[in-house]
Ligand code: NA
């Protein structure tokens with residue numbers, strides 16, 4: 001059987017099994033086993049065993065449970081409600097102010113946690129009813145929550161980056177520092193879009209009458225200090241310790257987890273039950289991520305051993321579009337996969353294939369990695385398989401239909417593409433911070 | 441039938457208690473890593489043991505939790521199409537996948553791990569880093585995790601077979 | 612067949628087609644990876660293209676440090692690695708790779724090839740139950756002691772130094788007040804940059820240059836006390852090796868020996884260039900004083916004597932005695948025979 005045919009069969013059977021609802025990690029491992037046994041021999045089981053030992057000893061991946069833990073503790077500390085109340089008071093009187101407040105709260109939350117689901121659910125519960133009360137456009141409100149929530153995976157701390165970096169063989173620190181500014185730029189684009197669209201069509205996000213928000217400057221200051229300030233400290237604890245070279249990313253994640261526990265205590269939300277729940281949920285969430293990483297490492301190992309990687313590489317490099325055309329094709333593939341697959345599956349399947357191609361084409365590996373992560377964000381918003389949409393539909397009021405949400409995410413998806421264009425034209429937006437930190 | 445139900449229950453409970461029990465090691469992991477940073481700056485004396493301790497602790501949390509995560513349906517899957525299928529068709533698919541994909545892979549790992557583990561114990565195999573602690577215990581609990589996962593597979597397959605035959609979820 | 616037989620000196624029996632997969636512990640492009648490529652190319656040319664060895668980098672089939680297990684189980688046919696890594700399985704392993712403050716390149720070569728070294732190496736693999744046949748293959752001149760942000764000249768300079776050093780060298784340094792850290796290779800550059808490390812060793816100058824450590828450190832420190840030489844190896848799956856026709860076995864042996872000489876001389880010549888490069892980047896060169904080096908030697912040998920006694924492993928004891936015996940003979944002989952520089 002030719003390598004081309006094996007490549008085709010391996011990828012298509014994987015997609016078929018995944019779409020038939022079998023867990024992604026088991027599907028990757030299983031398909032790898034079948035093709036490994038058929039075309040290499042039973043000794044592939046040894047490779048899998050060795051991979052297992054290596055994955056569980058991987059120093060960088062250990063940051064995953066730590067970031068997950070940190071996110072869960074923060075989610076339970078009640079800080080999100082405080083943040084949103086502050087934003088509401090500060091921005092409510094602007095046109096579209098509540099939607100802007102939603103995006104800003106999500107952005108701060110994204111910089112403190114790495115869990116998209118938690119952000120969407122929390123914001124959906126807090127801000128959706130408020131926006132409905134003031135007759136905001138339902139698509140706009142839904143879009144703001146979904147897009148804002150997806151920022152959590154781009155702005156560090158980010159599990160996606162932890163999984164991505166070792167696969168692409170680039171520095172985790174550089175990616176964590178490098179993704180921060182693009183994340184803020186994207187948040188800025190969302191805010192700008194909401195402000196402009198609500199200025200043109202005030203009915204989409206009417207301003208709240210000044211009489212409805214009666215809060216003194218003193219109260220505003222106090223609200224600000226007890227909500228935004230502690231979270232900023234937490235962000236500083238994690239990103240600062242990486243940026244200023246105090247700690248390796250895994251250590252920074254542990255410091256963040258410790259800081260989150262201290263913050264929860266500060267908000268009097270630290271109960272034994274919370275810690276117990278956090279430990280158990282951390283274990284299940286991280287075990288899920290690890291299983292996919294393991295399955296994918298089996299899959300890649302067989303895929304590469306059989307020479308399928310070279311087939312894909314020559315196929316993509318042979319596209320008659322030139323350097324940027326090939327890049328756009330790769331991103332298009334990621335976007336299409338994102339409509340059906342979870343981000344982690346995409347990272348594990350696509351990154352080992354695309355990264356060497358991008359390097360061959362002469363793109364900077366750090367830049368390419370962060371661009372891919374920006375593009376991967378779309379997978380959270382593109383139907384039919386989109387986490388943020390599922391979560392939001394799950395908790396949104398009855399009157400908000402799936403159609404509203406689908407309609408609402410479209411402008412934000414387009415804004416993501418605008419950001420991709422922006423970062424392609426001005427790569428220094430991405431490269432500036434890692435260079436300043438001396439990581440590249 | 442009663443015996444089978446008892447076995448299923450025993451496996452579920454076993455996986456649950458072990459996974460939950462070891463999940464609390466996350467606190468020790470946080471403290472270990474934080475201490476390493478303190479030791480480096482406050483005492484200018486990085487520890488020798490922290491590097492290995494880090495993955496020993498995290499692997500205990502994670503590998504022993506894989507079976508339990510399956511039990512609670514925590515392993516990410518795409519249920520777009522299966523949601524629209526008759527439950528019995530879905531169950532048939534799952535049985536086929538568990539046998540051909542899951543067991544084929546993980547039982548083979550189990551098979552080659554046994555002699556490897558024996559050899560590791562015989563050599564008193566050590567880590568290549570830090571103070572070079574013994575590494576055969578680490579390999580042993582990875583093996584335990586694989587066994588727990590295989591056991592959970594039994595529960596999952598019986599569950600789906602029940603649906604396939606009786607047409608309803610087992611209680 | 613027909614045509615070949617007419618040529619004088621040609622092999623009459625056609626050589627069988629053999630295709631092997633070899634994985635290294637190294638990244639593509641490193642001199643260490645090129646050692647394996649060099650050997651494979653020689654074998655392919657010698658066999659007239661009939662014996663092909665595909666050389667893959669670390670991670671292609673298994674991780675870089677899993678090549679021994681993978682070859683032993685037949686997942687891959689052969690590997691290229693550094694025997695010192697197997698210290699996790701057998702205490703003697705570093706003797707066949709690098710011995711701190713001991714065998715230099717010519718000494719190590721002589722000990723391995725002509726004084727029983729490679730036979731002791733095979734004994735080690737047999738003792739750990741590895742299903743491999745292993746031969747020396749590739750050597751580099753001393754490694755660089757460190758890329759450092761602190762000058763390293765006296766014993767005091769090492770006290771409190773945050774230094775990445777694995778294995779025996781790490782153990783020896785711990786007894787001398789060094790704060791020894793172990794970080795994976797990919798974390799070294801950022802750790803030096805941000806002061807998590809003061810100094811690191813990793814490989815020979817040419818490899819260090821490729822890793823860019825000079826961008827984040829001020830000093831280049833010598834001599835290579837921790838690894839006065841660095842021997843590499845080729846390991847073959849036993850059944851696969853035994854099944855080869857005799858002529859292919861000879862080709863592997865000859866090619867591996869040729870690779871050893873090739874890599875050694877390449878490393879030295881490339882080292883010259885790297886020195887010039889570092890000078891052009893205004894790196895400060897420091898050299899540990901002779902007096903301090905002798906103190907290190909005493910410490911290193913004492914540490915080994917103690918460890919050998921403590922482990923009480925017959926092969927470990929036997930190998931260390933062989934090295935010491937060889938050292939004395941070689942030093943006396945060379946001192947007498949080699950003219951002054
Ligand atoms: Na985040």
Ligand code: NA
Pocket residue numbers: 338339340341378379380381382383384385386387
């Ligand atoms: Na999607």
